[in-house]
Amino acid sequence: MSAARENWGSKLGVILAVIGSAVGLGNFLRFPGVACANGGGAFMIPYIISFLILGLPIAWVEWALGRYAGRKGHASAPGIFREVASRNRFAAFFGVLALIIPVIIYMYYVSVEAWCLGYAWNYWTGGMAEMVTSAEQAVMNSGGTAAEAKQAGVSAANGFLLNFAGVVPESGSDTANLRIWREFSTSALPFLLVCFVVNFVLIYRGLNKGIEWFCRWAMPALIICAVIILIRVLTLGAPEGAQDHTVYERVAAGSASTEALPELRKSSSESGDVYEPTGHFLIPHEVKANVSEGMGFMWNPVGHRMVSAGPVAKPKKVVVTVGFWEAIFDPQTWLAAAGQIFFSLSVGLGVIITYAAYTKSNDDIALCSLTAASGNGFFEVALGGMIVIPAAFIFMGPSSIVSAGEKASSLSLGFFALPGVFEHMPSGHFFGGLFFFLLFLAAVTSSLSMLQPAIAFLEEGLGLGRKASVSILGLITGIGACFVALVSSGLTVLDHMDFWTANLCIFLLATFEVILFAWVFGLDKGLAELAKGAEIPIPAFLPILLKYVTPVFLIVIFTAWLWDQIESGSYFMAVKNEPLVQVTLVFIGSIGIFFALLVGEAINRWTQEEEVAK
Amino acid sequence: MSTAGWLILSASVCGVTTLFSWCIYKVLTTPGSQEHLHGFEVETPDHDT
Numbered sequence: 001m002s003a004a005r006e007n008w009g010s011k012l013g014v015i016l017a018v019i020g021s022a023v024g025l026g027n028f029l030r031f032p033g034v035a036c037a038n039g040g041g042a043f044m045i046p047y048i049i050s051f052l053i054l055g056l057p058i059a060w061v062e063w064a065l066g067r068y069a070g071r072k073g074h075a076s077a078p079g080i081f082r083e084v085a086s087r088n089r090f091a092a093f094f095g096v097l098a099l100i101i102p103v104i105i106y107m108y109y110v111s112v113e114a115w116c117l118g119y120a121w122n123y124w125t126g127g128m129a130e131m132v133t134s135a136e137q138a139v140m141n142s143g144g145t146a147a148e149a150k151q152a153g154v155s156a157a158n159g160f161l162l163n164f165a166g167v168v169p170e171s172g173s174d175t176a177n178l179r180i181w182r183e184f185s186t187s188a189l190p191f192l193l194v195c196f197v198v199n200f201v202l203i204y205r206g207l208n209k210g211i212e213w214f215c216r217w218a219m220p221a222l223i224i225c226a227v228i229i230l231i232r233v234l235t236l237g238a239p240e241g242a243q244d245h246t247v248y249e250r251v252a253a254g255s256a257s258t259e260a261l262p263e264l265r266k267s268s269s270e271s272g273d274v275y276e277p278t279g280h281f282l283i284p285h286e287v288k289a290n291v292s293e294g295m296g297f298m299w300n301p302v303g304h305r306m307v308s309a310g311p312v313a314k315p316k317k318v319v320v321t322v323g324f325w326e327a328i329f330d331p332q333t334w335l336a337a338a339g340q341i342f343f344s345l346s347v348g349l350g351v352i353i354t355y356a357a358y359t360k361s362n363d364d365i366a367l368c369s370l371t372a373a374s375g376n377g378f379f380e381v382a383l384g385g386m387i388v389i390p391a392a393f394i395f396m397g398p399s400s401i402v403s404a405g406e407k408a409s410s411l412s413l414g415f416f417a418l419p420g421v422f423e424h425m426p427s428g429h430f431f432g433g434l435f436f437f438l439l440f441l442a443a444v445t446s447s448l449s450m451l452q453p454a455i456a457f458l459e460e461g462l463g464l465g466r467k468a469s470v471s472i473l474g475l476i477t478g479i480g481a482c483f484v485a486l487v488s489s490g491l492t493v494l495d496h497m498d499f500w501t502a503n504l505c506i507f508l509l510a511t512f513e514v515i516l517f518a519w520v521f522g523l524d525k526g527l528a529e530l531a532k533g534a535e536i537p538i539p540a541f542l543p544i545l546l547k548y549v550t551p552v553f554l555i556v557i558f559t560a561w562l563w564d565q566i567e568s569g570s571y572f573m574a575v576k577n578e579p580l581v582q583v584t585l586v587f588i589g590s591i592g593i594f595f596a597l598l599v600g601e602a603i604n605r606w607t608q609e610e611e612v613a614k
Numbered sequence: 615m616s617t618a619g620w621l622i623l624s625a626s627v628c629g630v631t632t633l634f635s636w637c638i639y640k641v642l643t644t645p646g647s648q649e650h651l652h653g654f655e656v657e658t659p660d661h662d663t
Contacts, residue, residue, distance in 0.1 A: 011641060041622035296615030299623040364644060371637035378634040382627045535644060 008358050011368065013212040018355055018372035019379075020215040020445025022346040023222070025112065027380040028439060029414040031340055032298060032389045036398075037405030038336040039303040039327030044381075046328075046337035051377070054557075055341040057542065057550050058510055059352060059373055061517040063365040064530040066356025068521075075357035076457035077350050078599045079606065084521045087610075091516065092603050097509045098350025099457055099595045102450035103473070104501040104588055105349075107480030108494040109450065110199065113443035114191035114485075115165055115415065116436045121191065122160075123422070123433030132156050132423060150423075157419035164188050166488035181486060192485055196478065198444065203451045204470045207358060211448050218441045225438040226383040232431050233391045238290035242424065245289060245397045248282035248309065248320045259284060261309040261318070275312045282309050282320055287398075294390030297398060303327040304402045319398045331560065338557045343502070345376055346449070348510030354453045362533035370536065379442075387435075392417055395424040411491075414439070451477070454595075461602030476591065483587065487580065496584045499571050507558045514554065518547045 008014040035043040069080035078095030085091035122128040135156035136149040144152070162168045165188045166180035180187035202210035250263065260281040267274050287293050297304070303322035308315040327333050346352060352369075359365060392401050396417050404413035422432030451473060458469035484493050517526045523543050531538050539545075565571055574581040615623075 011644070015641060041619055041626075044622055044626050292615050295623065296619050299626075300616050300619035301622060367637065367640055367644070371634070371641055374630060374634040374637050377630040381630045385626070535640065 009208045009212050011359075011363060013208070013216060014355060014359060015368055015371050015375070016215040016219050017207075017211050017445075017449065018346075018352060018368070019375035020211075020219055020442075021349075021351050021355070021449035022344060022372065022376040022446075023219075023379045024109075024442050024446040025116075025414060025439055026340075026344050027376065028226075028384040028388060028442065029411075031344065031380045031384050032387075033401055033405030033413050034336050034340050035385065035405070036298055036304055036389060037402050038333045039301065039322065039324070039330075040297070041299045041301040042303065042324050042327045043333060043337060046334045047341065050334075050338040050341040051373070053545060053549055054338055054553055055345045055347060056370065056373055057545050058342075058347040058514060059345060059369045060366060060530055060542075061513055061526070061546065062347060062352040063356040063359075063369045064526050065513065065517060065521070066353040067359050067361070067363070067365055068526075068529045070357030070359065071361050074460065075354055076460050076602075077353055077453060078457060078602060079460055080353055080357065081516065082603065082606070084516060089603055091520075093596060093599055094509075094512050095350075095457075096592060096595045096599055097505055097512070098353065099454050099599075100588070100592050101348075101501050101505050101509060102350050102453050103477060103595075104480065104497055104591060106447055106450040106477050108484045108497050109443065109447050110195050110477070110481050111165070111188070111192060111484050111488075111494065112411070113440060113447055114188050114195045115161065116440035116443055117195060118164060118188050118191040119160070119415075119419070119436035120433045120440055123429045123436065128157065128160065128419075128432070129429055131160065154420040154423045157423045158416050160419055161415045165491075166486075167491055168489070180488065189485065192481065195444070195447075196474075196481065199447055199451065200470060200474050202448055203455060204466060206466070207452070211452065214448065215445055218445050222379075222438060222441045222445075223383075225434055225441070226379070226387065229431055229435055229438065230383060230387050232425075232427075233387050234291060236291050236391065236394060236425070238288065239394060239424065239426070242289035242394050245287050245393070246284045246318070247287050247304070247398055248284055248307075248318050250280050250320055251283055253279055253281055262311075263320075264308040264310070264312065264315050266308055266315075275308060275315050277312070282307070282318060289394045289397075291390050291394065294393035295386070297393045297401070298385060298389040301327075303330075303333070304398060306399065306402050306406060317399065317403075319402050335557060335560050335564075338553070339561070342506070342510070342557075344380060345373055346446075348506035348513065349450075350453045350509065351449045353513070354456050355449070357456070364534045364536070365532075366530055366534040366538060367536050388413065388418065391421050391425065395421045457595075457598070457602070461605065462598065463605065476594075480587070480591070492574075492578070492580050493584050496571070496574070496581050497588065500585065500588055503561075507554065507561070511551065511554045511558065514546060514551050518551070523547060 008017070035047075039046075065080055065084055069083040072083050074080050074083050076095065077098030078092040081095045081098075082088060082092035119128075122131075132153040136153040139149040139152040140146075163179070163183075164186075180189055184190065202214050204210065205213070248261070251260070260283045263278045263280040263282050264275040265278045267276070287297075301324040303326070304319050305322050306317050307320050309318045309320075310316045322330075342348065352372075356365060359368070389401060392413065400417040401413065404417065418435070419432065422428035422435070425431060454473050455466075455469050458464045458472060459466065462469075464472070484497065487493050517523075523546060526546075527538060527543065575585060
């Protein structure tokens with residue numbers, strides 16, 4: 001427990017850093033898609049309830065645990081867990097999760113960050129315009145119409161990522177894709193290098209001069225960019241050339257009109273997918289392609305779902321509306337809301353607990369935590385909920401939004417649908433650049449926070465200096481980032497790193513933290529720590545919430561999520577069948593073993609220091 | 615957009631904006647919001663200050 005640590009510059013600085021950590025692509029891309037696919041405006045009810053019984057309590061737990069152990073000289077999760085659990089070795093080893101989660105996430109997140117920077121660069125320097133023009137020109141030269149040429153340009157913009165990040169497999173290779181290496185100057189790699197350097201320069205400068213300094217200007221810049229784009233979206237009106245969309249409503253067989261389509265249910269058999277009628281019919285409704293209807297698609301208390309419909313021999317996917325009560329009573333809506341709150345607030349990631357360790361003993365951490373959580377909510381609801389959906393609805397239609405929302409995917413909406421939107425939008429390339437620059441800023445503030453837990457551990461647990469710890473972490477994350485960026489075919493590595501760490505492991509870590517706080521550390525002690533210096537009242541029901549409701553809620557959500565994944569089977573089957581996925585898991589496991597060995601060394605070091613102190 | 619949609623939009627956006635503004639106000643008006651927070655002033659040996 002050397003005192004080789006630094007300090008935040010101000011309380012506002014730590015709050016901006018925590019908000020920056022939480023605000024990322026998920027606020028602007030994941031939230032609106034998930035809301036549309038899970039009840040629209042009705043989604044806000046489970047969303048707020050999940051915030052109150054899941055997000056905020058876990059955030060308070062992390063702040064209280066972090067500050068308590070920070071006072072004892074620990075800033076890393078293994079040290080914090082060991083201190084809180086009366087110097088239990090097992091608890092310290094659980095801290096390995098809080099090290100590998102942010103480190104592994106960083107390895108692929110920095111690639112996504114580089115794509116955002118690359119998109120902004122290409123929009124603003126004319127690279128995207130050149131590519132779209134050449135795609136349009138090719139169609140015109142082959143005798144296509146102006147509409148076909150326009151569509152080719154939109155498709156080229158939507159497919160920009162495929163070559164830029166090496167997503168499409170290279171001929172002759174199913175797995176590795178080294179094209180982006182050979183085509184270095186036109187690929188995402190230079191941007192990856194820039195992002196890597198920016199992140200490590202800032203992290204080397206430390207909490208105050210690096211992370212806090214960057215967040216102090218990046219967060220206001222983020223708001224300004226978002227407000228400019230918001231004004232552009234809200235003033236789109238009903239753009240010329242934007243075609244109306246069709247949304248279907250489900251009715252019983254007797255009330256179906258002649259233009260109704262039979263709804264189909266898909267089942268899999270040995271001979272492939274088989275469709276059979278459900279007995280319901282779907283009536284089409286024309287919806288105007290304008291801002292008002294786009295906002296309504298996001299905020300009306302009506303959900304939307306993709307279903308199969310039409311003749312059994314030739315089924316097609318259509319968007320069908322889901323009523324308010326049907327959405328509210330659907331467990332999937334609650335699961336999606338809890339998942340969104342959980343992933344969005346950066347709880348269970350190992351970041352907040354590290355940041356909290358640097359706060360003062362009489363700071364109002366309850367208020368700090370509430371401010372950071374509400375700041376994240378502001379970016380998500382007031383900005384993220386108003387920008388993407390109206391624009392995507394007008395130009396791309398409801399199906400691209402709902403299909404992205406059902407997969408809870410930030411990438412498909414952000415990188416495969418929105419570029420097409422900017423092709424249609426007046427001054428679209430300027431606003432496209434601004435939007436991706438906004439995402440870049442949001443991504444940097446998040447990726448910075450992912451490095452701090454491991455840096456804190458290397459410095460505190462092993463007594464390393466800043467240069468040594470930054471170099472070691474740079475080497476580890478550099479190898480991982482190259483693995484993700486160069487073996488990029490189909491984004492398999494990125495996808496599986498995301499699934500096994502950002503989804504599975506953070507549930508485990510958050511559950512462990514809540515149980516540690518409520519059942520091991522003790523609620524009285526923990527709540528006293530939270531209340532120390534607090535000017536806002538701690539809710540009277542918090543003890544019951546933390547002891548019973550939150551852990552049970554977490555376990556239920558985790559079980560339901562896991563069941564869903566096992567049922568769909570894709571990730572688990574991939575582990576069995578795909579060598580690249582197996583390599584990815586071995587890589588994650590190796591990082592885990594490496595950090596576990598370091599934690600073992602750190603425990604020995606702490607034990608020796610404690611014996612000397614006696 | 616329906617009336618219910620407008621109501622949900624207004625309540626949600628105003629709710630989070632008000633809560634966030636109130637929190638920032640409380641943080642900024644609490645003494646010590648701009649001062650140094652932590653007592654660990656010792657830097658690592660090789661860290662340029």
